[in-house]
Amino acid sequence: MLDSYTSLNIFVRMNCIISMVTRLYSHKLDGYLTNRVLLIITIFLPGVLFAHGDLDERIAGKTSEIAENPNDFNLYYERGLLYQEHKEYTNALEDYLKSRSLGNTDKAINYSIAEVHYLSEDYNKALKSIDSYLDMDSKDVKGKKLEAQILFRLQLYKRSVEAYRYVINNMIDIRPEDILEYGDIILAENDENYKGAIEAIESGLAKLGPHTLSLQLKKLDYLKASDQIEKALEQYNYFILQYDRKEFWYYKKAKYLSEVNRPDEAVVSLKLATIAIEQLDTKFKNMTPVIELKEQIKNLENFINNHKL
Amino acid sequence: MRKSAFLLATLYSVYSFAQTTAIDIQNAVAFVATNNVDLVKKPASVEVERGPYLQSGTPTSVVVKWRTDKATESVVNYGTSLNSLSKRASSTTLTTEHEVTLSGLTPDTKYYYNIGNKAGILSESNAGEMYVITAPPAGTRQFVRAWILGDAGTANNNQRAVRDAYYDYVADVSTNTGKTDMMLFLGDNAYGEGTDEQYQNALFDIYDEMLKKSVAWSCLGNHDGKSADSKTQSGPYYDIFTFPTAAEAGGIASGTEAYYSFDYGNVHFIILDSHHTSREVGGAMYNWTLTDIQNTKQDWIVTLFHHPVYTKGSHDSDTEGRLIEMRENFMPMMEENGVDLILNGHSHSYERSYFLNGHYGFANTFNPDEISKGGHTVGSTGYGDGREDSDGAYQKNSLDTEGAVYITTGSAGKISGGDLNHQAMSVSLNQLGSCVMEVEDDGKGGQNLTVKFIRETDEIEDYFTINKTALDLKAGGNEQAPKSAMLTYDADKDVVDLKVNKAERLINVKFYNNIGELVMESKKKSIKTGKLSKGLYVVEIITNKKTYSESVTVE
Numbered sequence: 135m136l137d138s139y140t141s142l143n144i145f146v147r148m149n150c151i152i153s154m155v156t157r158l159y160s161h162k163l164d165g166y167l168t169n170r171v172l173l174i175i176t177i178f179l180p181g182v183l184f185a186h187g188d189l190d191e192r193i194a195g196k197t198s199e200i201a202e203n204p205n206d207f208n209l210y211y212e213r214g215l216l217y218q219e220h221k222e223y224t225n226a227l228e229d230y231l232k233s234r235s236l237g238n239t240d241k242a243i244n245y246s247i248a249e250v251h252y253l254s255e256d257y258n259k260a261l262k263s264i265d266s267y268l269d270m271d272s273k274d275v276k277g278k279k280l281e282a283q284i285l286f287r288l289q290l291y292k293r294s295v296e297a298y299r300y301v302i303n304n305m306i307d308i309r310p311e312d313i314l315e316y317g318d319i320i321l322a323e324n325d326e327n328y329k330g331a332i333e334a335i336e337s338g339l340a341k342l343g344p345h346t347l348s349l350q351l352k353k354l355d356y357l358k359a360s361d362q363i364e365k366a367l368e369q370y371n372y373f374i375l376q377y378d379r380k381e382f383w384y385y386k387k388a389k390y391l392s393e394v395n396r397p398d399e400a401v402v403s404l405k406l407a408t409i410a411i412e413q414l415d416t417k418f419k420n421m422t423p424v425i426e427l428k429e430q431i432k433n434l435e436n437f438i439n440n441h442k443l
Numbered sequence: 444m445r446k447s448a449f450l451l452a453t454l455y456s457v458y459s460f461a462q463t464t465a466i467d468i469q470n471a472v473a474f475v476a477t478n479n480v481d482l483v484k485k486p487a488s489v490e491v492e493r494g495p496y497l498q499s500g501t502p503t504s505v506v507v508k509w510r511t512d513k514a515t516e517s518v519v520n521y522g523t524s525l526n527s528l529s530k531r532a533s534s535t536t537l538t539t540e541h542e543v544t545l546s547g548l549t550p551d552t553k554y555y556y557n558i559g560n561k562a563g564i565l566s567e568s569n570a571g572e573m574y575v576i577t578a579p580p581a582g583t584r585q586f587v588r589a590w591i592l593g594d595a596g597t598a599n600n601n602q603r604a605v606r607d608a609y610y611d612y613v614a615d616v617s618t619n620t621g622k623t624d625m626m627l628f629l630g631d632n633a634y635g636e637g638t639d640e641q642y643q644n645a646l647f648d649i650y651d652e653m654l655k656k657s658v659a660w661s662c663l664g665n666h667d668g669k670s671a672d673s674k675t676q677s678g679p680y681y682d683i684f685t686f687p688t689a690a691e692a693g694g695i696a697s698g699t700e701a702y703y704s705f706d707y708g709n710v711h712f713i714i715l716d717s718h719h720t721s722r723e724v725g726g727a728m729y730n731w732t733l734t735d736i737q738n739t740k741q742d743w744i745v746t747l748f749h750h751p752v753y754t755k756g757s758h759d760s761d762t763e764g765r766l767i768e769m770r771e772n773f774m775p776m777m778e779e780n781g782v783d784l785i786l787n788g789h790s791h792s793y794e795r796s797y798f799l800n801g802h803y804g805f806a807n808t809f810n811p812d813e814i815s816k817g818g819h820t821v822g823s824t825g826y827g828d829g830r831e832d833s834d835g836a837y838q839k840n841s842l843d844t845e846g847a848v849y850i851t852t853g854s855a856g857k858i859s860g861g862d863l864n865h866q867a868m869s870v871s872l873n874q875l876g877s878c879v880m881e882v883e884d885d886g887k888g889g890q891n892l893t894v895k896f897i898r899e900t901d902e903i904e905d906y907f908t909i910n911k912t913a914l915d916l917k918a919g920g921n922e923q924a925p926k927s928a929m930l931t932y933d934a935d936k937d938v939v940d941l942k943v944n945k946a947e948r949l950i951n952v953k954f955y956n957n958i959g960e961l962v963m964e965s966k967k968k969s970i971k972t973g974k975l976s977k978g979l980y981v982v983e984i985i986t987n988k989k990t991y992s993e994s995v996t997v998e
Contacts, residue, residue: 307676
């Protein structure tokens, strides 16, 4: 037997699903079919009951509100946002367009339309919508960022770089992810422009703090990819000196030294990695990553020795 | 059909709001009646509307924030004696959103404070209820208590009852009475959209008393994320909270308040954003987490993020994307690197796992056998209740480093049921409550991390302990390089002496520093090291037959 709370909960969730189905299919179903649909829903209810958490409930709730106020453009917009969160982009777009047709002139609707087109990978329509949005406010960094992302997908890299540059220069609380994306766009525009990409990283470090990890990691990637060997090694040294646990960095540096054919230095770095492991507390030595690292060190030592012979 | 559906939907709507509406009105009055107990507000034309509250506590600093109704200067007077707040931190900038950093503080020390402007004091507590106790230095083994609140933000009687139950607990507990080192919010701190007004009602008005004396930390919940924009680090959540982005409180610099870490005593806390930020392996948050967890030397590692990796409550970790991604992408890496406790919310229930390692699958793939037998529990007590007075505490030591407990505790404001039958859970409860985590010595050289689930009725409905032993096991001392057969170092004489096999002839000796640079060469068997700076060196000894590699730490 279900307790009263569980019964109520199931009842509530049934209501949500029924409301959704009703909204979607009421114009197509006669009484017989409606009963069949309800029967099917009931049979399969346990399987779908908690499939999407409370998002289904909220969409159903918004649908009920719309049934009461069918001309309220805010409700369509709000339900569109829920659909978008639920990754139902077609329904989301339908609601946004309905909201606009009912008189929603807020610029946010254009952003949402652009965003849902972008998420649906319909980049040309996305660009048109974000342009409409930016026509209303050309300085909006959020809009410029989406524009840059759309232009990137359309392979209009030069324009994408320009738009993203605006974002980087004007966004107040920039994130590491923004800088990383900007660097990638710079390289998409010109795959040899590591100088520009590294400058973007440096500007990010200046804004977010000199030790922001993801930016320092990306800087290392760029230095390696552009064959700036000495600077890449300096970057490895930065990580070694900056962090308490050094064993992984010594190994990574050794691997890179081996790749750039500097085996003697690689051996020294491997030795330092081994010493760093020996100095760890016992519990760290017994963790899988360190056990695996010891194996990797041994393998790389063997590899180097074999190639020296 | 449409009419029936509409009727059902209406009934649902009535049910949904029933939990909050009626009781809120009563409690709004109750709050006004209790808010000013012990706090003295001096007459002034400027009124404090929010706070003060404490952010980003470290051993030597803390951020004090508050809001006033009019723009004014920011002043914090503070000191170690309530009657002598002789130190002052201030800003002359006129603002309503005040944020003052107290720095240069002594670790593990109680500082009383008041707030005000140039004209005088705006908020103080004559009873000494406005204070901050600075964090102990990282690595210190001492008692730590954290109050954990998931999905608290209903601003209704449920939330207040849960709060009061904790207040009763901490007032009555026999050890470290009244001490709450931190508040850990697991997201959804203010329903339904995390707006500034909702935060006022559900966070500041509810926890005002505790926020004045305990540093609050949080991760982003999906409801907070409706008004906060992680893409621009803006919105109420990001405006209200001030979190470390540059490793100010320990750990690795993330460069963002969306995810960050901090140390408190011998506990390392890793806070992740499971809502807005990419959860991909190799993404910025993943890379940061990997480096951060592999850099800590703390005894305990606790992580918190909103979306639960294991739940069958009002959400289902078998079907929902964010939950699955956090479980499959982050947990293997975090378990491998020693995470002890995972705190989540989102489902409005309390679900607490066995002592797990290496599961990451759907609920029905959970195998209760011990990991050495191909299962997913750790140690002989891993499939027990984790209680010292029952099946026994969960055990970890320096040799057996696996094992973590997952807690979904999202019922600090409401309960929402669900099947509550996840196989990996030792306990699943559809009950209101919050958790308290306490770390302390076990009296035998090890430590206990104990978590209790405190219901709104004051009952402790669940508890468990993770016991760690052999915490001090080090190999050859942490600072000393291992002893070498070929090399001896005399620190007093600053000399390294080499012992070369009689059948071999020494050709050259090279000293490499801690970044692998060649810093000194010699052809002698006795080498002066006085010119070398302190630190670790790799010593390459080249003979006519072989090259040896040794190490020495110059003191």
